[in-house]
Amino acid sequence: MIHQKLPPIPLQQVNFDFLEEKNIQLHILREDLIHPTISGNKWRKLFYNLQEAKNAGKNQLLTFGGAYSNHIAATAAAGKEFGFKTIGIIRGEEHLPLNLTLQLAIDNGMQLRYMSRELYRDEKYNASFLQEMKAEFGDFYLVPEGGSNAFAVKGCTEIIKNIDIDYDIICCVCGTGGTIAGIIASVDETKQVFGFPALKGGNFLKNDIQQLLADYQQQFVVEINNKNWQLITDYHFGGYAKTSSELIDFVNNFYQNQTIPLDLIYTGKMLFGILHLAKTTAFFNGKKIVAIHTGGLQGNKGFDKIKLIF
Numbered sequence: 001m002i003h004q005k006l007p008p009i010p011l012q013q014v015n016f017d018f019l020e021e022k023n024i025q026l027h028i029l030r031e032d033l034i035h036p037t038i039s040g041n042k043w044r045k046l047f048y049n050l051q052e053a054k055n056a057g058k059n060q061l062l063t064f065g066g067a068y069s070n071h072i073a074a075t076a077a078a079g080k081e082f083g084f085k086t087i088g089i090i091r092g093e094e095h096l097p098l099n100l101t102l103q104l105a106i107d108n109g110m111q112l113r114y115m116s117r118e119l120y121r122d123e124k125y126n127a128s129f130l131q132e133m134k135a136e137f138g139d140f141y142l143v144p145e146g147g148s149n150a151f152a153v154k155g156c157t158e159i160i161k162n163i164d165i166d167y168d169i170i171c172c173v174c175g176t177g178g179t180i181a182g183i184i185a186s187v188d189e190t191k192q193v194f195g196f197p198a199l200k201g202g203n204f205l206k207n208d209i210q211q212l213l214a215d216y217q218q219q220f221v222v223e224i225n226n227k228n229w230q231l232i233t234d235y236h237f238g239g240y241a242k243t244s245s246e247l248i249d250f251v252n253n254f255y256q257n258q259t260i261p262l263d264l265i266y267t268g269k270m271l272f273g274i275l276h277l278a279k280t281t282a283f284f285n286g287k288k289i290v291a292i293h294t295g296g297l298q299g300n301k302g303f304d305k306i307k308l309i310f
């Protein structure tokens, strides 16, 4: 059986004078503390997938991701911890020496295969490719890219259970949209949900989120009432895994002031966005905000030349 023994997940208040002046309360839900190697939302997204794989009698997982993917790292670690073999299909060519994400994945027993960017984009879910993988590795349970499917959404509906204060707004950062789908599906309709895509042109995610909600609804026969969600697409810093000295300084200063480490790919961008909106607009005035720290700190190690103070 897959056991879900979670440590306490604290809510940590963020203190800046300008927040106080505008009567804004900002709390961070420290989901990054959920597990040392299966970080934050990746643990949430894998949990019911792992159960489903066990129920289906599968002893092997196959999944997809980029070379710095938190999902690849988490799947490899989860496979090791819960007794699955793991196969990672990596976007792009192999680069040696391997980066720390992929090296750690291999150390955790994951077998890697590389796929050109074009094939990865267009054909990774094709039956013929998956058949080839079955011929090579034997039968497997397929976890989609980023782990996002109806089981992942179900896992992410449990995030809000650890919030023990009243609040108006809940924020999370979006990659594939599975996490925000779980949050939308679980909060009551008095709450507003804001998603901050870490990718450029993040509005394409609206359809993906809607699709994930529909899949979740169908698979688990549940009602979803909350239509009060929107994406804030201005804080991608040039796109996925793009960064800037402004973002790096922000993440370092945030750690210095609040003792909360952020990652440069996801959570740093969201916190930058929330604080920027709080400072420069009246948008959040008088509101109580909870922002979800979805983890992903292993990704910071992928940026060789960048100096973070934690």
Ligand SMILES: *Cc1c(COP(=O)(O)O)cnc(C)c1O
Pocket (backbone or CB within 6 Å): 040, 041, 042, 070, 071, 146, 148, 173, 174, 175, 176, 177, 178, 179, 180, 263, 266, 267, 294, 295, 296, 297
């Ligand atoms: C993967 C990841 C996300 C993206 O989650 P989605 O469910 O794909 O939207 C957000 N934050 C962190 C830290 C991640 O590792």
